[in-house]
Amino acid sequence: MRKLLFISILIVNICKGQTNDFSESFYFFPQNIFLLVPSYGGVNSDAQANLLYRSYFGQLTAIRAYAADVNFNVQKKSKVFPEQNKHIIGGGFYSEREGDFINRNRILLRYAWHTRLTETFNLSGGAAFHVINYLFRSSSAGSNGSDFAGSGNVSASVYSETFKLGLSINDFNEPTLKPIDNPSIVYRYYTGHLEKSLGISPKSRFIGSFRCNYIPKGYSTGILHLGIIFSEKVGINVLAHSSSGLGFSLDLNKIEIENSFLDVSFGYRVPYAKGARVPYNSYEINVGYYLVRQ
Secondary structure: OHHHHHHHHHHHHHHOOEEOHHHHOOOOHHHOHHHOOHHHOOOOOOEEEEEEEEEEOHHHOOEEEEEEEEEEEOOOOOOOOOOOOEEEEEEEEEEEEEOOOEEEEEEEEEEEEEEEOOOOOEEEEEEEEEEEEEEEOOOOOOOOEEEEEEEEEEEEEEEOOOEEEEEEEEOOOOOEEOOOOOOEEEOOEEEEEEEEEEEEEOOEEEEEEEEEEEOOOOOOEEEEEEEEEEOOOEEEEEEEEOOOEEEEEEEEEEEEEOOEEEEEEEEEEEOOOOOOOOOOOEEEEEEEEEEOOO
């Protein structure tokens, strides 16, 4: 019964055209901020792959989102790499399924350019093109439909080893999809991201970050993240969302695999007692694979 009620609410929202699924795609944003701010592609590594999964417990396991993404530096290695220019090509897909009724998909293509500003800071600019598909299914007695549209993001970032600042304009053309009779508008939104880390020992540090999404024609949100990383291997994090609850995550970083390393993160979100847009506990799994360029 809870599952049917929750899915019914989601269907009502899409029929009203009040949709912006991708802006809130994953709660634990520090591991996947490049999805919203394409200029972050390639900041952490020359070659990386990421897998992400989000779902609920119990009867709501049919409601889930997942993504796969890769970034690769196509510039040949030189004596100045990576302090000088580098060119990142990336892409992947995102899918958000709401049971057997609604499926929102995106195919992403990304380009990011990085250059050195000073000995400490770097500048990057990025753009992404998205192919969006909304698929709606109902019972055999109802209507079914599918529609496609194109959209994109543009962004700029300034970053160093301990600091990141990024701004992005997302879904700038506000595409309209009409899988069923009522249109669904994917509203334009603006993303801001700020991150700072502070060393407390040679291999341990505090880290804090903030991500906000400003949606002029919809609801706007912010997430504050505070964490600590021990010995560059284990991270413990707390996140607070302006409308959907508290989150906690455990990270295992830099698991060595020959000439590469693996990051694994498990996050758990608990909604606020009142006012949560989605009043159910959820979890996320993030896996990042980083290849050390030879």
